[in-house]
Structure formats: C-alpha cells, structure tokens
Amino acid sequence: MSLSGNLKTVSFPDILQLLATGKKTGVLEAKTATRQKEVAFKGGNIIYASSINSSEDLLGNMLLRRGKISKGDLERAITLHKQTGRQLGTTLIDMGLFDKQEIGECLKLQIEEIVYNLFSWGEGDFVFHEDAKPKNAPFTIEMNTMNVVMEGTRRIDEWLEIQKVIPPDDALLDVVLSPKINREEITISLDEFRILALINGDRTVPDLINMSPMGEFVTCRSVYKLINQKLVESIGKRDAEEPEVEDEEEVLLAIVFQLYNQCFFRIRSTVEALVGEGNNCLPAFSSQYRGGVLNFFPGLDPSSELAPSFDKFLHAVKALPSAIRHHHLMGALENMLTEQLEYVFRLLGTGAYRRAMGNVKKEISQPLATRRELVKRFGLDENLYQTMRRADKVVKMIREQ
Template sequence: MTLFFDLDAHGRLVARSDETRRALADRAGRFLLLPAAPDLLVARRTPAAGGTAAQPRCILAGDLSGFPIGDFVAFIHQSRISGVLTVASGGAERSVAFKDGEVRGAQSTAPGERIGEVAVRLGYATEAQIAKAAAGGRPLGKALVELGFVSASDLWKCFHEQVTEVFHAILLSPSGTFFLVDEDDPERPGAALSVNTQSLLMDGIRRIDEMSLFRARIPGPQAYLRRREPRRPITLKPLEQTLLGLVDGRRTVGEIATAAHASEFDATKILYHLAEAGYLEAVAEPAASVDPAARLDAIARGMNELLRAIVQAVPAASRPAFLESVRGYLADAAGPFAALWARLAPAPDGALDATALLGNVGSLPPGVVAGLAPGGERTTLLLHALRELLFFYLYLAGERIDRATDDALGETVKRKLWQLEELA
C-alpha cells in the first residue's frame, strides 16, 4: 500500500487518503526535521519514545551524493541483508531486490530498462507480442512465457540483462536519493533469478572504467557513426561485421545496438574497437537521407561495375568456365540468398540484370528480409548478397590471373566496396 501526503506552501501536511491519515496519527507528537536532500524528508521524534515496527520498514535512506552507492551495495552483500533498494535519480526510479545479500531481480522506470524493452532489444520478443502480453494484467514475464512468445530460459536471459543494466545505472547515479525497505520484491514474488552481487559490483566497476575509455571515440548512445576506410584492414569477427554492416551514417549508437539485439555497453565496446581500427568514426549529424529505391539502384549499379571489372581481368579463354561456375552459384537453391538470384544469370560481361535483381529484392516479405539482414533493411540485404557474390567472383578470378593483377583488382574492389557500403 502506497501512502501519500502533500506538504503545502504554508508547511501543512495534507493526507491524500484515510490510510495515510491513520499512519500519521499513529506517530502523533513532536518531530525534529533533519537536514536532507531536497527530495528527501527526514524527521526524528523528540523526545524519543522507542518501540518496534512491523515489516515492511524503511531501514535506511539517504542522499546519493553523500557517498558512493557501490559502497552501500557492498555493505548489503556483506551483511546478507534482504530487502528492496530503490534509487531515484535523473527523473527515473530503479529498484534492486536482495535476498540474503544476493540480487534477486530489478525494476526500472527508465526508458530502455523495462523488461519488455529489454526482450525486444535482445530479439526474444516483438513489440506486438509485448503489447499483447501486457494487456492481460498479469506480470509481463509470466505472460510472455504462458503465451508461448518467450521460453523460460530466454526470459531468464532477459531478466539477467535487465538486472545488469539497472545495477550499472545505479552505480553511475551521481545524485538523487535512495532508500532500503526490508520487504520481498513486490513485482516478482518467489522469483528464481539469483545473481551474485559481488560479480555485479566488479562488472559494474569494470564497465564504468571501460566506458570512460570508450567515450573518447564513441561519445554516447545518441552519437551518429559513419564508415571510414582503414589504413590496414584486419580480420573482423562475425559480431563486428554485423555491427559494421549497420553503420550507415544515419543510425545512432543506440539504434545500432537495438538492430543488432545487443546491449548498449556491448555494442559500444565493439564499435569502439572498430573506431580504433579505423573502420568508423562518430559524427554530430546524420548523413543526408537518400531515397531507399535510389540506394538500391546505386548498390546494384556499383556492384555490377565491380563484377564487370573482375570478368574483364580474366583471360578471354577462361571466361566461359568462369561464367559457368557463376551460373551454378546463382542456381544453388540451398544458398542463403537464393531468393535474390531467382531467374538470374550472368551476362557475358559478368553483370546481372539489375531490373530483375531489384524486383526479387522488392518482392521478399519483410519477415524474410529481417531474417537475412541485420535491421531488416533491403539495402543491407542487397549489399550483403552482392558482396558474397563479389567474393565468389574474386575467388574464381584468383585461380585464373597472375598475382600482380589479383592484387591490383583487390585494391580496386576494396575502394569501391567501401563507397557502396555507405549506401546500405
């Protein structure tokens, strides 16, 4: 039960409900008003009357700016305290439930930290599924599992990620108020989630230290990123390739993290390393928007130029066998991009029919596009598919041309490919 009262401009307390009025009447007497943070009212009866109170009780409250909140969390862990710690800072309230000093769950009113938003960002549920589950009035996590939208194991992963994010945000709160109530988590009674507090503290401190380093190149989640051509290309890991594929000059760091179903911290860490390697840079403004149809056409035309250049480098006597191998590649129904190559074959110069290709891309259902390309963008899908085909062309050409020609061709392809990737 939540008890509210108003403190008017004349210093009078006005109870908002009968329950609040009775609670105040039970404490009738003279109180000493103690100095406290603007958002915290602390008073002590004088003279003290003593006595005990039944649970739930606020056993500690204070000002966040007075000492590091991490020290207080460590005290909760070491003292094996059970209860709910609530931190109000920056217009949001975050709560962490403890059982014998270990974290059992978390809640937040901050955008992006609610369990439904976490589930969507990690790719375990859609916004439509979250809305349907929330409409029933049951706890959201339980409803998602009962409706078959999320498995119990995936829900656990979502809760764990939420706890990590909320806990980290609390450690970063420089000001505000906090209070600890010795009660069970009212939102998830009997929750099975249990996370080691010491591990969360160490991970939180590590994240704070690393994030201060990342901010030198990635200013924050609202920063826009654009690609650059590195001086010395390196081999990228799959997740690095995925995030780099989402960098288009128009997405923010936060949007890239969401499209990749990654946490903001993990995405920032990878993007920082890509920036260090010279693959991208942060910019203050988004790149000028280009019509999607025009971008698709530019990608198709640009890739056809590269395909022609590769075939042109192959000796004339070797081209028939080269093109026959390409026809076999395009006809492979088991390939990941088979739907894009339907009814396509290379022309004698190696190019593809751009009109037919773009028609195939446009006819794909949104769900198929989302399954083949990060972020569900048709431009990204087209680029990824043509890039795979381009690499197959280079592989075939490498067996038929000399080393010097192969190296020169590789440089030409690399420069043009970076320009085309800006369009995806």
C-alpha cells in the first residue's frame, strides 16, 4: 500500500481511519523541519509510537516528571543503557527499579501523548511504510485505532473550550483561599488535585505544563476546570525581563491572515478530496468574494508560491480608514466563512459539512493560542466561535425544511 502526502491536504484522523479499516501493518512516519514522529500499526491497531528531537516524549523524562524515579537513578539507568545498548525500559527492569507491567503502563501514556499531539499538526509530510516494524521498541502494546480517533477528535473540540478560559502565558496563577462556593459542592479529580498542588502564585500555565506529571492537554484541562470552579485565579502578570515594543495591530492582522487563510484552504481541500482537484465548483462559488481585502484569502495552500503576501495584505488593510478597518475586515471574513461552510453542505451534504467544520476547528486552535491575551481583547476567538455556531444554525434550518 502506497500512502504519502502532507497533513495540509489529508488530516491525521483520516489517515488513522484508513489504516484501521484496512487492518494495515507498518510504520507511519510524520515530520516537519523540526519534529519527527513515528506510529507503528499491527492489523490496523496502534502498537507503538516514538518521537525524535522531542525530549518531552522520552520515557525516562516522563517517569521523572511523574515522580516514579529519582534523578540519580535515572542518570545511572541512562549510563547503563548507553554502555550495554539495551533499551532504557529494559535497563530499568534489569536494575529492579520497575517491573514489566509498570514500564508498559508508562509506555502506553507516552504513546498516547505522541499520537494525540499529532492531531494538532496542521502540516507535515507523512509516509506509511507497509510491513515495517518499529525501531528500538522496548515493548509494544495494542490500542484500538478507532477509539484513538474518537478521543483525539473529542480533545480537539474540548481544547477550543479550554482556550476560552485558560489565561495568557504570562499570567501568574494562585489558589483561591476562600472560594465563594459551598465546600460540600467542591469535587475535583485526581488530575486536578495534582495540578492544584503545583499552583503557588509564582507559576504560569507554561510552568505548570513543564512541571506536570501529565501531558499538556490534561494539565490545561485541569487548570480550566479549577478556574471554572473558582478554586484558582489569575493574580497578575509575570514581569517581563525586557518589555517588547510591538505594533499590536500588525500582530493581530498576522494572526487573522494565518487563521482565515488556513481555514479557507482546509475547506477547499475537503471539497477537492471529495469531488477531485479538477472540479472548480468551490473556486467558482468563491469568485464572488474577489475584491478588496478578500482577494488575500483565495483558499490556496498558504505555504505555496501562489499564496498571497502578508505584506501586501497589511498594506491593503492599512489603506482603509482606521476607525472601520477591523470591523470591515472581520465582518467580511466571518460572512465568507459562514457562506462557504453552508455551500459545502448544499453541495455535498452533512458528512462533508461535518468534515469541513472539523478541519476548520482543528486549524484554528494553534493560531488562537499564539497570543491569547490579544486574541481575547479583540474578541477574535469569540467572533470565530459565533461564526461557526451561525453556520450550524443555518445548516440545521436547511435540513429541517
């Protein structure tokens, strides 16, 4: 089976579903300029995953962060592992520090972190090596791939809600000593308790992620729930070492430019995957938007040579009267996004619409997280969520007719 391409045009969940339904055996390799991950399959199920050039995925570091091993024991194990050439997991068992079941449980968590991280990749080359075996795997496990797809998709949707509440990266978090809530109504999970124990008024969300015995998603979800229960609050900003002087409008426009170009490209890719690249139905429909600043959102691959220039976009926007430029730009983009999603439904039905909406949701999480404080202040995130809800309402009305 020959399977290769880029995650811009074929989503990671779609690849997993294809390998699962085909009960494929082999290794899926995905990489960017700075990251490389491999996921191994047997009979369509995930059995192993590894990450190259990413220390947070290493088994030893995960054990250390979870408090399962001391730094001294880990250093001794790594030294012995290098001397003998045996896998670190096997070395830890040989040293009597863990049994096979404990290593297997930690390995499963490591594999889950690697695989779920791939759901957030908006780009990256991939290739599936059929019948290849995972390299240097100390153990293998078996995970139902379709369950992983469902959980990964759920995490994407949940992550959008989490980002609405999580404070900016420079915000210090502290425990609310006298929460205005009935103590009998307070219930927190073990994950939330672990994060609560790390919060001391001097740490930010990135600090907690680095210290947490869980992955980024579980850590941020715990912070989200603790804030919603009014058990944790932001108490101010961490003093910057050197204040940055920047043009906030240009930063915001850069986020908008990236965000909506990726969204329209995702919609176009979804349609072309179903009707073929030679079918110009969507470009023909989108031609009505040509004119003014919307010329810079053609639905092309943002990384291609044909993609519009941000500098030219910035010049065009700043040519508009300053009092109306933001309202004019965002209103036009939101209408364009709603109408394109509605068109996908009218053209290809519910399944294609949901797929396009899912791809858009996947695409927006990273740009919206770039500068959360700025995004929230200008309402960029909330306006986008309202746009998607409006598209859902329109589609629902059409279906009920």
